[in-house]
Amino acid sequence: xxxxxxxxxxxxxxxxxxxxxxxxxxxxxxxxxxxxxxxxxxxxxxxxxxxxxxxxxxxxxxxxxxxxxxxxxxxxxxxxxxxxxxxxxxxxxxxxxxxxxxxxxxxxxxxxxxxxxxxxxxxxxxxxxxxxxxxxxxxxxxxxxxxxxxxxxxxxxxxxxxxxxxxxxxxxxxxxxxxxxxxxxxxxxxxxxxxxxxxxxxxxxxxxxxxxxxxxxxxxxxxxxxxxxxxxxxxxxxxxxxxxxxxxxxxxxxxxxxxxxxxxxxxxxxxxxxxxxxxxxxxxxxxxxxxxxxxxxxxxxxxxxxxxxxxxxxxxxxxxxxxxxxxxxxxxxxxxxxxxxxxxxxxxxxxxxxxxxxxxxxxxxxxxxxxxxx
Numbered sequence: 001x002x003x004x005x006x007x008x009x010x011x012x013x014x015x016x017x018x019x020x021x022x023x024x025x026x027x028x029x030x031x032x033x034x035x036x037x038x039x040x041x042x043x044x045x046x047x048x049x050x051x052x053x054x055x056x057x058x059x060x061x062x063x064x065x066x067x068x069x070x071x072x073x074x075x076x077x078x079x080x081x082x083x084x085x086x087x088x089x090x091x092x093x094x095x096x097x098x099x100x101x102x103x104x105x106x107x108x109x110x111x112x113x114x115x116x117x118x119x120x121x122x123x124x125x126x127x128x129x130x131x132x133x134x135x136x137x138x139x140x141x142x143x144x145x146x147x148x149x150x151x152x153x154x155x156x157x158x159x160x161x162x163x164x165x166x167x168x169x170x171x172x173x174x175x176x177x178x179x180x181x182x183x184x185x186x187x188x189x190x191x192x193x194x195x196x197x198x199x200x201x202x203x204x205x206x207x208x209x210x211x212x213x214x215x216x217x218x219x220x221x222x223x224x225x226x227x228x229x230x231x232x233x234x235x236x237x238x239x240x241x242x243x244x245x246x247x248x249x250x251x252x253x254x255x256x257x258x259x260x261x262x263x264x265x266x267x268x269x270x271x272x273x274x275x276x277x278x279x280x281x282x283x284x285x286x287x288x289x290x291x292x293x294x295x296x297x298x299x300x301x302x303x304x305x306x307x308x309x310x311x312x313x314x315x316x317x318x319x320x321x322x323x324x325x326x327x328x329x330x331x332x333x334x335x336x337x338x339x340x341x342x343x344x345x346x347x348x349x350x351x352x353x354x355x356x357x358x359x360x361x362x363x364x365x366x367x368x369x370x371x372x373x374x
Contacts, residue, residue, distance in 0.1 A: 013191040020338050023071070024058055031347070033051075065362045074146065085112045089121045114159060115163060150177075193241045203218075241273050242276065245279065268295075269294075273299070281308075291326060300335070308340060316367055316370075338364060
């Protein structure tokens with residue numbers, strides 16, 4: 001790729017040669033405002049004003065780091081997924097007995113469940129959130145919207161007896177709700193949408209799984225594929241939709257391990273997204289060999305080789321060597337680089353400083369320019 005064509009990425013919709021997953025560390029002012037709002041010290045309007053101001057700040061920081069895809073940092077969210085899902089018609093949040101289990105730590109206790117027939121409401125707050133983001137991003141960058149994959153709602157805990165006893169109908173309604181969501185974001189001006197999907201990692205078999213559990217995981221692969229593809233059936237040609245897959249990201253810890261091998265054929269051959277953001281920052285993610293199933297010439301693999309969990313900067317030559325290794329399975333012009341996940345999948349954030357976060361973002365850009373400008 002020439003320097004001239006590299007610069008022309010600004011006219012594209014993504015994924016870009018240097019990209020990112022979307023979330024950023026919450027500034028102290030934003031954390032305090034959210035707590036003050038919860039304590040009744042400031043109003044919802046006052047909180048929104050502070051969110052607006054901090055989002056404008058995070059937009060400028062992304063531009064300073066040289067990135068073309070710009071998100072709102074997920075600054076209006078507590079969780080990367082639950083806030084969006086809770087806004088769907090027929091879904092409510094609730095406090096379970098315990099939170100999600102990560103390596104050596106648990107999240108606070110909050111989940112969602114389906115209590116009525118699913119739909120996407122016209123007043124879902126994320127649409128207005130995107131409009132604000134687009135208004136401050138400007139024309140020389142691309143406003144990128146991230147939402148959880150529909151598969152994040154297709155879980156055992158989300159089913160309430162008497163609402164959807166027929167899971168086939170649940171899958172149909174879930175896909176239809178997301179189809180409406182995709183249309184609503186498009187009409188709001190979105191041309192770069194990312195589906196965040198930890199659920200695929202749950203389907204990777206473990207040594208403790210019984211044959212029955214393994215068979216169930218294989219079956220769910222087909223359901224996950226079906227839900228996403230049905231949601232994308234009416235996707236406009238000029239809307240890029242990518243999917244981010246990781247194995248958990250909370251306070252610099254993780255929840256799952258295992259290579260992509262058991263799910264790769266389904267994901268790369270059959271899920272009809274335009275690109276894949278893949279976690280590849282350590283040995284828990286396995287080898288690049290499963291990428292051999294990506295035979296489509298119009299899909300991009302964004303290699304998450306730079307860790308968002310630690311502040312220490314990776315060795316430049318190591319990252320370049322790994323990109324070269326991945327190119328043995330996917331042509332180099334279908335590859336890109338990013339951190340393996342966001343820097344704050346929940347409002348607590350990972351254990352690194354804001355300065356280290358921006359050093360990582362700039363590092364991704366610099367390495368990508370070296371690799372694809374050569």
